Structures are given as C-alpha cells and as structure tokens.
Amino acid sequence: MQEIKCPHCGSKRLFKDGKRRLADGRKVQRYLCRDCGYRFTDPRVRQTLKAHSGISFNAGEMLRALKLEVEKEKSESGPQTRETTVPLSEMTVRGKIIEFLWWMKKQGYADETIKSRSEILTRLMRMGADLFNPESVKAIIAEEDKWSPSRKANVIRAYSLFARWAGIKWSPPKITVPEKIPFIPLEREIDDLIAGCSKHIAAALQIMKETGARSGEVYRLRWSDVDFENMKIRINDPKKKSHARIFKISSKLLGMLNSLPREGEYIFSRYSSVRNMRSVFARQRRRIAHKLGNPRLQQITFHTLRHWKATMEYAKTKDILHVMRVLGHKNIKNTIKYTQLVDFQDEEYIVKVAATKDEIIKLLEAGFKYECTDQNGLLYFRKRK
Known part of the structure; x- marks a missing residue:
C-alpha cells in the first residue's frame, strides 16, 4: 500500500x-499534517479526481447531486401515498430548490453565489421553515439569536430572490x-504572518x-497573468463587477511565485x-499567533489586506x-x-537614511517614502511600522 x-x-x-463528500456522493479521507499544518485529501483518491477547472464551485455537479438525492429519497419511500412516512412536501421543496438554482445558473449568477443561496435555503428548510410560507421564514430569522445582523441580511437576500422566482409575495x-471600522494591522504583523505560512499561502x-x-481574484490567477520579465501581475478576473487591474510587483513576490510548483x-x-x-x-494563522504570542494576528483575514x-x-x-482605481471600485x-482610517502618528513610522544610489533603491523597493534631504546630502525616508 502506498505510504501517505x-x-x-x-x-x-x-x-x-474528517472526510470530504464529493459531488457524486463519495467520501474521501482528509489528513492534517502535524508539522506544517497543511490539510489534504488522500492522494490515492485524489489522483482519480477531475483536474481543477479554475472555478471554485461547479453548479452543474451540485444540481446533479441534489437531483440524485431527491430521486433516492423517492425510491426509498416507495409509492407516494397519504401514508408515506417521508413528507412529500419536503421532496417537493428540494426539487423546487434545484429548479431555482438552475434558473440562477441560466441568469448568469456566479457559481459562488449559487452555492451560497443553496446553503442558506437548505439550512432554512432543515431548521423547519416552510419556504413557501414567508411568515414561517420570518419566524426562523427572528428566533435565531446566534445569527449576526449581517448574516440575517444575507438570509433575507437569498430568500427574497427565491420568493421573486417562485412568485411568492412577502415583506x-x-x-x-x-x-x-475595519481592523488595520501593522505592516510588521502582516510580514510576520507571511513569514510563518506555507509557501502557497504566503x-x-x-x-x-x-x-x-x-x-x-487571487484564487483565479493564472500563470499567464504574471509577467515575470516586466515584474507585473494582472487581475483579469475581477469579482463583484469590478474593473480589471495591473500592478507592478516586488522582487520578493516574484521570487515567491517562482518557487511554487506549476501544477496546472x-x-x-x-x-x-x-x-x-x-x-x-x-x-496556520492560529498556530503563528500562538507561537509569536500576538493575538492581533487572529484578526487578520484575507480581506484585511485589501483594507490595509x-x-x-x-x-x-x-x-x-x-485608491478607487487600485481597488477596482466602480x-x-x-x-x-478608507479616508477616515488614516490617522497615523509620527511615532508609528520607521525612519531610514540613505547616502548612495543602492541604498535609495533598496529603501524604495521596501516601501519607504522620501521625506527630505539635509545639508550633508543625506536622504531621509520613512514608512509605517
């Protein structure tokens, strides 16, 4: 047997x-490395899986899986009579959810959006809500105290779209x-996090x-989006209907990308x-925060770096x-x-002095900003800690 x-x-x-459930109903073992924290699927099974398609979620596969599940329940329940133990209404709702998701796919909704709506509607149904009774859905939303206001707002948006599709009137x-106000970490905290993560996450x-x-957008980056010769990277698959962008990247990032294996x-x-x-x-973040004794690292998410x-x-x-062009906002x-987040004090800056051309180049590449020149010709640079 192949050693894992x-x-x-x-x-x-x-x-x-734990185990991962595939779209076709199969379950595969997942493993967690005790040394580096990397989580992966049993490689003996992974070899048989379809290659990554570049889309984080395949709506067609999910629809087929849901359809198979409904058909399985029908076959197990036997003839659909009044005395049937499996509620016919539940199977009907499952079928309606499948039709709704397929309608979303035809309307051009993103796969991640379709998956999110599916999870929310399925969750409501499992909590006892009747999706064709708006008052039942309202009661579930009102009684669920563990949901944050933003979570409840997402549930309302998902059900509103379903109600519009189904022709249900609801208020x-x-x-x-x-x-x-978003959390803005110090740059050294971001660098500490990057230094401690695996090379792909870093x-x-x-x-x-x-x-x-x-x-x-980062997840969808292709190798062809990176111009290694001119040290540029293109964001050609923007989310939320944002503008495409192109950025000059540092030699540090270029080296990190060059060290990654080209698996596809x-x-x-x-x-x-x-x-x-x-x-x-x-x-990995939890492990690094514990190792460095800095709980602030736990507040850093992927989106925190966009805010930063x-x-x-x-x-x-x-x-x-x-800033609007950098973020791709329309x-x-x-x-x-972001204008109200800029309130840095002088003591939060690192100051460096440069006297030669090479020193100036290194400081500029490290993100330092030129401030002034003294009477001896020395150039002063600074950047936030």
Whole structure:
C-alpha cells in the first residue's frame, strides 16, 4: 500500500481530519499534517479526481447531486401515498430548490453565489421553515439569536430572490447592519504572518498585500497573468463587477511565485475552492499567533489586506480616485470609508537614511517614502511600522 505523506513538506506525521463528500456522493479521507499544518485529501483518491477547472464551485455537479438525492429519497419511500412516512412536501421543496438554482445558473449568477443561496435555503428548510410560507421564514430569522445582523441580511437576500422566482409575495423584515471600522494591522504583523505560512499561502498573502486584490481574484490567477520579465501581475478576473487591474510587483513576490510548483493553469490549483484556501490559512494563522504570542494576528483575514492596501495608498497619495482605481471600485462610495482610517502618528513610522544610489533603491523597493534631504546630502525616508 502506498505510504501517505504530506505533499507540502513530506512529513509522515499526520492526523485524520474528517472526510470530504464529493459531488457524486463519495467520501474521501482528509489528513492534517502535524508539522506544517497543511490539510489534504488522500492522494490515492485524489489522483482519480477531475483536474481543477479554475472555478471554485461547479453548479452543474451540485444540481446533479441534489437531483440524485431527491430521486433516492423517492425510491426509498416507495409509492407516494397519504401514508408515506417521508413528507412529500419536503421532496417537493428540494426539487423546487434545484429548479431555482438552475434558473440562477441560466441568469448568469456566479457559481459562488449559487452555492451560497443553496446553503442558506437548505439550512432554512432543515431548521423547519416552510419556504413557501414567508411568515414561517420570518419566524426562523427572528428566533435565531446566534445569527449576526449581517448574516440575517444575507438570509433575507437569498430568500427574497427565491420568493421573486417562485412568485411568492412577502415583506422582508427590517434588519439594520451596523457599519464597522475595519481592523488595520501593522505592516510588521502582516510580514510576520507571511513569514510563518506555507509557501502557497504566503504567496497569496503577499499578492493581496501588494495589490489589494480580493481572495477570489487571487484564487483565479493564472500563470499567464504574471509577467515575470516586466515584474507585473494582472487581475483579469475581477469579482463583484469590478474593473480589471495591473500592478507592478516586488522582487520578493516574484521570487515567491517562482518557487511554487506549476501544477496546472492556475497558480493556486491545489486548493479546491477559496473556502478551502481560507480554512488552511486560518489554521496556520492560529498556530503563528500562538507561537509569536500576538493575538492581533487572529484578526487578520484575507480581506484585511485589501483594507490595509487601500489605507496605505490613501495615506501615501491623499488621492481617493487613485485608491478607487487600485481597488477596482466602480462606485466611489465604497472607497470613501478608507479616508477616515488614516490617522497615523509620527511615532508609528520607521525612519531610514540613505547616502548612495543602492541604498535609495533598496529603501524604495521596501516601501519607504522620501521625506527630505539635509545639508550633508543625506536622504531621509520613512514608512509605517
């Protein structure tokens, strides 16, 4: 029998970490490396799986799986009579959910959106809600105290779309989602996190730090999007109908990308989805935060780096339109919030002095900004800690 090793570090010290259910109903063993924290599928099974298609979720496969599940329940329940033990209404609702998801697919909704709506509707149904009775759905939303206001707002949006498709009249409950000021970490904290992560996660974090790209945009990056000769990277598959962008990248990021194995068309093809990449990062972040004794690292998410990039760009340029272009926003209202985050004190900066051309180049590449020149010709640079 083939010996199982971690594909990242080669370690044989592994934990069994649950099982993954495939679209066709099969279950495969998952493992967690005790040395590097990498989580992976049994390689003996993984060899038989379809190659990564570049889309984090295949709506067609999910629809087929749901359809098979409904048909299985029908066959197990026998003839559909009044005395049938399996409620006919539940099977009917499952079928309607499948029709609704297929309608979303035909309307051009993103696969991640379809998956999210499916999970929400299925969750409501399992909690006892009658999807064809709006008052029943309202009661579930009102009684679920563990849901945050933003979570309830997502549930309302999902059911509103389902109700519109099904021709159901309902008045959505009013939910006020409080606006929160995003957490902005220090640059050294981001660098500590990048240094402690695996090389794939570290590369993804460095891309987000330098470009402000969303995690979904980074996950969809192809090797062809990286111009190694001119040190540029293109965001050609933007999310939320944003603009495509192109960025100059550092030699550090270029080296990190060059060290990654080219396993397919996509740079991060080893992860089955953005969610999978995010969960791997969460485990590594927890380990690093404990090791360094810095609980603030636990607050850093993929999207935190987008907030950090926007804040730093505005602090450097004071040009809100420039920040808007960097983030790819189409509406400046989404960018305005970063202006209130810039309130740095002088003691939060690192100051460096350069006297030669090579020293100046190194400081500029490291993100330092020129401030002034003294009477001796020495150039002073600074950047936030």
